[in-house]
Amino acid sequence: LIAHASFEEALDADTLLISGGIGYADAAQDERLLAVLRDAAGRGIRLGSICTGSLILAAAGLLGGRRATTHWAYAEELRRRAPGCEVEEDAIYVRSADIYSSAGVSAGMDLALALVEQDWSRDVSLAVAQQLVLYLKRPGGQSQFSRMLEAQRNDDSFGALQRWIEDHVAGDLSIAAMADHMAMSVRQFSRAFRDRVHDTPARYVERIRVERARRSISEGRSPLKLVARECGFHNEQALRRAFHRQMGIAPVDYRQRFA
């Protein structure tokens, strides 16, 4: 909105997503913008915020009496600036009537996909997520978001296994354990897994675990040792090595960028 300054056009939209990030504080003082947001809300336009975008909605006085979330590091600030707003800092995204808000940056993608699912269908949402996976995989092959991993799940018995893996990240996910769970021989399991999931069992499990850790690291403040345990790494060192292998950056540095 600020970049294009075509506020009138914005009022024709069905949905307005308010991004946060650098400059959010200035935006929160832009009376013209805030007036547009109030106008939009009055017209029943669906509003959503990403990260610190919630503070802009708060400045427009739209969060009173509602539930909302934001990046965890700004939860306190949101509480101060949005009296009467119930801030749910652990949520990925929150819907309160026609106003949505989401946590840190990647949570915005979850919110967007949820809106697509609501407007269209789960199938369309998953198809979009699948496209994003293909797109985001290319530059460095690093970006992985949980909703997108979900989109990669199969619809056969291996889809159920993938779900099981996600529900048991902290448990024993050795090849032997997974083969056993699928009632298959180790050899046959490895072969079938590769064919259906297009990845080797161990590499896939590590991807899931690192993704879980990534989310926890960027949107929470648990010590790494705890994150490691919750995500199925034997110790902090194992988490660090796997994380660096996949993300090309150390967990602490990653957290720093989001702090």
Add this chain to the structure above:
DNA sequence: AGCGCCTACCGCCAGC
């Protein structure tokens, strides 16, 4: 940084 150990992966092959 390095080293021995262990797991995962996969080609190979025999059996069904």
Add this chain to the structure above:
DNA sequence: AGGCTGGCGGTAGGCG
């Protein structure tokens, strides 16, 4: 014959 299955063992690479 040809496909599926599963055990074996060499190799690579991660882990402690």
